[in-house]
Amino acid sequence: MFPFMFDWTMILILPALGLALWAQSKVKGTYRKFSEVRSRLGMTGQQVARRILDQNGLHDVPVEPVAGELTDHYHPGERKIRLSEGIYGSTSLAALAVAAHEVGHAIQHKTGYQAMTWRASLVPVANIGSMAAIPLFFIGMLVPAFTWLMDLGIIFFAGAVLFHMVTLPVEFDASRRAVAILGNGSFLAPDEVQGAKRVLDAAAWTYVAAATMALLQMVRLIILRNSRN
Numbered sequence: 001m002f003p004f005m006f007d008w009t010m011i012l013i014l015p016a017l018g019l020a021l022w023a024q025s026k027v028k029g030t031y032r033k034f035s036e037v038r039s040r041l042g043m044t045g046q047q048v049a050r051r052i053l054d055q056n057g058l059h060d061v062p063v064e065p066v067a068g069e070l071t072d073h074y075h076p077g078e079r080k081i082r083l084s085e086g087i088y089g090s091t092s093l094a095a096l097a098v099a100a101h102e103v104g105h106a107i108q109h110k111t112g113y114q115a116m117t118w119r120a121s122l123v124p125v126a127n128i129g130s131m132a133a134i135p136l137f138f139i140g141m142l143v144p145a146f147t148w149l150m151d152l153g154i155i156f157f158a159g160a161v162l163f164h165m166v167t168l169p170v171e172f173d174a175s176r177r178a179v180a181i182l183g184n185g186s187f188l189a190p191d192e193v194q195g196a197k198r199v200l201d202a203a204a205w206t207y208v209a210a211a212t213m214a215l216l217q218m219v220r221l222i223i224l225r226n227s228r229n
């Protein structure tokens with residue numbers, strides 16, 4: 001696409017690319033494995049999400065099915081939990097882990113968990129940043145009169161990097177809450193909790209990989225800018 005995509009600084013993002021591919025295969029493999037393991041509880045992802053929400057006074061947060069695989073999320077604006085088809089009606093350990101994780105986000109929202117508030121306010125910054133940063137940067141690189149656009153591009157990209165960084169504590173905390181709730185005695189036996197934890201740990205690596213990729217991309221942009229000046 002761009003000739004400058006293949007300069008030596010590409011080497012910088014190879015470790016992040018490797019980490020991303022490894023995390024993807026790890027999350028797919030772990031998810032597939034624990035999708036086959038039924039919990040002895042016998043409740044579906046939807047039922048478990050409903051029960052944990054109710055136990056936390058979140059009676060007004062609905063749990064809805066959504067199309068796709070691993071499309072599960074909590075929507076803070078609509079205050080809704082959406083569970084993918086493979087999670088919603090499944091009684092597997094993977095389903096209960098993901099369902100409890102999404103409820104973890106709803107609880108974060110209710111309690112005003114600081115990193116989640118920051119993350120929400122960074123969403124527009126990250127959207128603009130990830131759309132505009134690279135085009136701005138490369139216009140600055142190619143048009144001598146507009147070299148300052150490279151700096152603007154880097155500033156925009158930094159917004160997206162910050163978003164990825166703030167996402168990490170939000171995701172880790174939601175998983176920590178999920179494991180604690182599932183293991184509190186009313187849902188899963190200790191050996192089952194370990195399976196649920198492995199699913200969430202694997203998912204956490206995809207966020208680490210995305211943050212690493214964004215950070216190294218920014219380092220790469222800074223090196224390219226400095227080599228032009």
Ligand SMILES: [Zn+2]
Nearest residue numbers: 101105171174
């Ligand atoms: Zn999450």
